[in-house]
Amino acid sequence: MMALDISPSQSTRRTRRSIIVGAILSLSVADHCGLLGRHTNDHSRYDGVVATVVHVADGDTFDIDIPDHNANVTRIRLWGVDCPEIAHGNAQSDAWFGREAADFAQEHLEGRRVRVALDPNRGTRGKYSRLLAYVYFEDTDEMFNEALLQEGLAYADRRFDHIFEQRFRDLEKRAASGHRGLWENVTTERMPAWRQRMLDAGFIRGR
Numbered sequence: 001m002m003a004l005d006i007s008p009s010q011s012t013r014r015t016r017r018s019i020i021v022g023a024i025l026s027l028s029v030a031d032h033c034g035l036l037g038r039h040t041n042d043h044s045r046y047d048g049v050v051a052t053v054v055h056v057a058d059g060d061t062f063d064i065d066i067p068d069h070n071a072n073v074t075r076i077r078l079w080g081v082d083c084p085e086i087a088h089g090n091a092q093s094d095a096w097f098g099r100e101a102a103d104f105a106q107e108h109l110e111g112r113r114v115r116v117a118l119d120p121n122r123g124t125r126g127k128y129s130r131l132l133a134y135v136y137f138e139d140t141d142e143m144f145n146e147a148l149l150q151e152g153l154a155y156a157d158r159r160f161d162h163i164f165e166q167r168f169r170d171l172e173k174r175a176a177s178g179h180r181g182l183w184e185n186v187t188t189e190r191m192p193a194w195r196q197r198m199l200d201a202g203f204i205r206g207r
Contacts, residue, residue, distance in 0.1 A: 042118065042124035042125070042131065043118055043120075043124065045066075046066070046074070046116045046118060046124075046131060046133070047116065047117060047118045048115065048116070048117065049066065049115070049116050050113055050114065050115050050116075050138050051064035051065055051066050051074075051113070051114060051116065052064065052065045052111065052112070052113055052114075053109045053110055053111065053112050053114055054073060054110075054111075055073070055110070056102065056105045056106045056109055056110050057075070058083060058085065058086050058098070058101065058102045058105065059083025059084070059086075059098070059101030059102050059104065059105045059148060059153060059154060060077060060078040060081055060082065060083040060101075060105070060148070060154060061075065061076065061077050061078070061130065062075070062076055062105065062109055062110075063075050063076070064076060064114070064116070068131070074131055075128070075129075075130045075131065076116070076130065076131050076132075076133050076135065077126050077127075077130035077131065077132055077133075078132075078133065078134070078135060078144070078145050078148070079119055079122075079132045079133055079134050079145065079162055079164075080134070080145055080156065080157050080160075080162045080164055080165065080168045081145050081148050081149060081154040081155065081156065081157055081168065082154060082155045082156075082157040082192060082194075082195075083098065083101040083102070083105075083148060083153060083154045083155075084096055084097045084098035084101055084154075084182065084192070085098050085192075086098040086099055086101075086102050095190070095192070096182060096186060096190035096191075097152075097153065097181060097182035097186075100153060100181065100182075101148065101153040101154060101182075104148070104151065104153050105144075105148075108144070108147070109144065112137060112138075113137075113138040113139070114135045114136060114137060114138060114144070115135070115136040115137075115138055115141075116131075116133050116134075116135060117133060117134040117135070117136065118131075118132070118133055118134075119132065119134070119162050119163055120163070121161075121162075121163060122160070122161070122162060134164070145164070145168070146164075146167075146168070146171055149168055149171035149172050149175060150171055150174070150175060150180075151175070151180060151181050152175040152176070152178075152179075152180030152181020152182050152183045152184075153181045153182065154172075155172060155191070155192065155195055156168040156169045156171070156172040157194075158194075158195075158198060158203065158204065159194055
């Protein structure tokens with residue numbers, strides 16, 4: 001009886017080999033970019049960790065002395081708040097109260113020891129792969145995100161849900177009612193574009 005040749009054809013073997021090699025290369029690229037397990041890795045690496053602030057970029061963005069992949073520092077973007085921007089590169093001028101927010105962060109953050117906290121329900125990375133975090137002063141346990149809102153130096157960022165969303169909105173409302181910081185003379189035109197859109201759409205009442 002003639003034996004049946006059930007081995008895969010040479011073409012089929014080449015196709016399978018190409019698929020396997022392609023998958024391995026894709027996984028390698030994803031791992032190099034930090035896309036595999038980043039959420040889990042970030043929580044184990046950063047959540048609850050105490051670090052020193054080594055550089056302040058603006059009111060809500062700064063660096064801590066923990067290496068992040070190929071960088072010597074980790075850049076943090078504060079969760080749930082949005083400070084007015086300051087001029088970077090070709091930007092023409094600072095946004096309303098952007099310089100005041102940056103100076104406040106510089107004064108209170110640079111060189112300080114802070115505790116990093118990540119949101120348990122959200123992703124850990126934002127634009128430019130910055131680490132999204134709540135930050136507490138180690139010595140007082142005060143949250144810096146809240147301090148910015150209390151001083152009227154940031155808006156409660158309504159674009160994304162988070163665990164302190166209602167708390168941050170309440171702090172913003174109090175600062176606005178007390179005309180603190182940017183709320184003293186702010187106009188709609190001076191607000192960030194996302195907030196202007198929400199005001200126009202009726203998602204935010206008043207200022």
